[in-house]
Amino acid sequence: xxxxxxxxxxxxxxxxxxxxxxxxxxxxxxxxxxxxxxxxxxxxxxxxxxxxxxxxxxxxxxxxxxxxxxxxxxxxxxxxxxxxxxxxxxxxxxxxxxxxxxxxxxxxxxxxxxxxxxxxxxxxxxxxxxxxxxxxxxxxxxxxxxxxxxxxxxxxxxxxxxxxxxxxxxxxxxxxxxxxxxxxxxxxxxxxxxxxxxxxxxxxxxxxxxxxxxxxxxxxxxxxxxxxx
Amino acid sequence: xxxxxxxxxxxxxxxxxxxxxxxxxxxxxxxxxxxxxxxxxxxxxxxxxxxxxxxxxxxxxxxxxxxxxxxxxxxxxxxxxxxxxxxxxxxxxxxxxxxxxxxxxxxxxxxxxxxxxxxxxxxxxxxxxxxxxxxxxxxxxxxxxxxxxxxxxxxxxxxxxxxxxxxxxxxxxxxxxxxxxxxxxxxxxxxxxxxxxxxxxxxxxxxxxxxxxxxxxxxxxxxxxxxxxxxxxxxxxxxxxxxxxxxxxxxxxxxxxxxxxxxxxxxxxxxxxxxxxxxxxxxxxxxxxxxxxxx
Numbered sequence: 001x002x003x004x005x006x007x008x009x010x011x012x013x014x015x016x017x018x019x020x021x022x023x024x025x026x027x028x029x030x031x032x033x034x035x036x037x038x039x040x041x042x043x044x045x046x047x048x049x050x051x052x053x054x055x056x057x058x059x060x061x062x063x064x065x066x067x068x069x070x071x072x073x074x075x076x077x078x079x080x081x082x083x084x085x086x087x088x089x090x091x092x093x094x095x096x097x098x099x100x101x102x103x104x105x106x107x108x109x110x111x112x113x114x115x116x117x118x119x120x121x122x123x124x125x126x127x128x129x130x131x132x133x134x135x136x137x138x139x140x141x142x143x144x145x146x147x148x149x150x151x152x153x154x155x156x157x158x159x160x161x162x163x164x165x166x167x168x169x170x171x172x173x174x175x176x177x178x179x180x181x182x183x184x185x186x187x188x189x190x191x192x193x194x195x196x197x198x199x200x201x202x203x204x205x206x207x208x209x210x211x212x213x214x215x216x217x218x219x220x221x222x223x224x225x226x227x228x229x
Numbered sequence: 230x231x232x233x234x235x236x237x238x239x240x241x242x243x244x245x246x247x248x249x250x251x252x253x254x255x256x257x258x259x260x261x262x263x264x265x266x267x268x269x270x271x272x273x274x275x276x277x278x279x280x281x282x283x284x285x286x287x288x289x290x291x292x293x294x295x296x297x298x299x300x301x302x303x304x305x306x307x308x309x310x311x312x313x314x315x316x317x318x319x320x321x322x323x324x325x326x327x328x329x330x331x332x333x334x335x336x337x338x339x340x341x342x343x344x345x346x347x348x349x350x351x352x353x354x355x356x357x358x359x360x361x362x363x364x365x366x367x368x369x370x371x372x373x374x375x376x377x378x379x380x381x382x383x384x385x386x387x388x389x390x391x392x393x394x395x396x397x398x399x400x401x402x403x404x405x406x407x408x409x410x411x412x413x414x415x416x417x418x419x420x421x422x423x424x425x426x427x428x429x430x431x432x433x434x435x436x437x438x439x440x441x442x443x444x445x446x447x448x449x450x451x452x453x454x455x456x457x458x459x460x461x462x463x464x465x466x467x468x469x470x471x472x473x474x475x476x477x478x479x480x481x482x483x484x485x486x487x488x489x490x491x492x493x494x495x496x497x498x499x500x501x502x503x504x505x506x507x508x509x510x511x512x513x514x515x516x517x518x519x520x521x522x523x524x
Contacts, residue, residue: 050436073440073441076435076438076439076440076441077438078438079435079436079437079438080437080438084436084437090429090432090433090436091433092429092430092433103433103434103437104437104438106234106237107234107237107434107437107438107439107443108437108438108439109234111232112232151437155437155438
C-alpha cells in the first residue's frame with residue numbers, strides 16, 4: 001500500500017537532509033507507528049505520502065502509484081483516499097461538528113442524501129452523536145480530535161494518516177483517540193501514526209518504524225518505543 | 230457536481246461578500262466609477278463618431294477638367310476615375326450645369342447674364358470615395374491625370390476633422406485602459422483579503438481532496454458579482470442621463486445635434502459594460518488566488 005525505495009528528501013538547496021535513503025513497505029490493513037525525536041523526518045514522510053512535498057530522489061508508491069510523478073490535477077483524488085488527522089485538529093472553528101464532517105464530503109462531490117446518511121453514522125462511531133450541532137469552540141480537545149477523526153473517515157478512505165494526533169491531549173483522552181484509531185484499523189483501514197508518545201506506542205504493540213536524523217534505523221513488528229531510545 | 234457542492238459554493242460566495250463587505254463595496258464602487266466613466270466616454274465617443282461619420286459621408290472631391298480638354302479625353306478621365314478601386318461613384322457636371330446651380334444659389338443676382346456666351350465655370354467630376362479618409366491621397370493622384378485642372382475636397386478642414394476624431398479615440402482608449410487596470414487591481418486586492426481570511430479553510434479543503442476548481446469557484450463568483458453589480462449600476466445611471474439628454478435635445482429642437490437613438494446606445498453599452506465588468510471581476514479574483522492554491 002505504501003512503499004518507499006531509496007527515498008531522499010532535502011530541504012532548501014540540499015543542505016538539510018530530512019530523509020536519507022529510506023526503504024520500507026507497508027501492507028494493506030497495517031497499523032504503523034512512526035517514532036523518533038523532533039526533526040527525525042516523521043512529518044516529512046507523511047507529507048510525502050499525501051504529496052504535500054515531492055521526494056528529492058527515490059520512489060514513494062502509495063496505492064501502487066508513484067506519488068512523486070503524480071500530476072497536480074490528480075492530487076485531490078489521491079487525498080480522497082487518505083484521511084488526515086492533525087495534532088492541532090485543523091477544524092473550522094466557527095462551524096458546527098456536523099458541518100466540519102459534512103465539509104469533507106461536500107468537497108468531494110458527495111450527494112446531499114449520502115451526506116445526511118453518512119455524517120451521523122461517523123459521528124456515532126467516534127461517540128459524538130449528541131454533539132452534532134455543537135460549535136467546535138465549545139468542545140474539549142479530545143472531542144475536537146474526535147471530530148478530526150470523524151472527518152478523516154467520512155469519505156471511507158483506504159488509509160488514515162495521523163500526525164501527532166495525541167500531542168495536544170491529556171493521557172486519558174490520548175488513549176481514547178488511539179483506541180478509536182485501532183477500531184478504525186480493525187475495520188480494514190490502514191493507519192499510519194507519527195508520534196512521540198512512548199506510552200501509547202508501548203501499549204499498542206504494533207509495527208514501529210524508527211526514524212533518526214532522516215534515516216530509518218529500525219522496523220519492528222510489535223515494537224516498543226524504548227527499543228531504540 | 231452535486232447540489233450540495235453548488236449550495237456550498239453559493240453560500241461561501243455570499244459569506245465572503247458579507248464578511249468583507251466594506252472592501253467589496255469599495256471595489257464595486259471603483260468598478261462602478263470606472264465603468265461609468267467608460268460608459269460616459271463611450272456615449273460621447275459613439276455620438277462623436279456618429280456625427281463625424283455623417284460629416285465624413287458628405288466629404289466629396291471635385292475634379293475640375295481643363296477647359297481645352299476634348300470630349301474623348303473627358304470620357305477617358307471619367308472611366309479612369311470610376312475604375313479606381315477606392316472610388317464609390319462619379320458624377321459628371323458640365324460647365325452649364327455648374328452655371329445653372331450657381332444661378333439657382335444666387336437667385337436673381339445673375340439675371341441677364343448670358344452664360345451660353347461666356348461661362349467661366351469649368352466642367353467637373355464629383356467623386357465620392359469608399360473611405361472618406363482616402364480623399365486626401367486620391368486628390369494628389371487625380372491631379373496628375375491628363376485633362377485635370379485642379380482637385381478640391383475642402384483641404385485643411387477635412388484633415389482637421391480626421392485628426393480630431395483620432396485624438397479623441399486615442400485619449401479615450403488610454404483613459405479606459407488606466408481605469409480598467411485600477412479596477413482589476415482593487416478587485417484582486419479585495420479577493421486576496423477573503424482568500425487570506427479563509428486560508429485555513431482552503432488548506433483543509435486541499436487535505437480532504439477538494440479540486441482547485443472547487444476552491445476557486447466561490448472566489449470567482451465573488452469577483453464576478455462585484456463586476457456585475459459594478460456594471461449594472463452605471464448602466465442604470467447612463468440610461469437615465471442619456472434619455473434625459475435625448476429628451477432635452479428634442480425639446481429644444483437642437484436637431485443639428487444628431488444624437489443616436491437611446492436603444493442603439495444602450496445596446497452598445499450593455500454589450501460592452503456587462504462583459505467588461507464581469508471580466509474585470511473574474512480577472513481580479515484569478516490574479517489573487519494563484520499562490521494560495523499550491524498546497
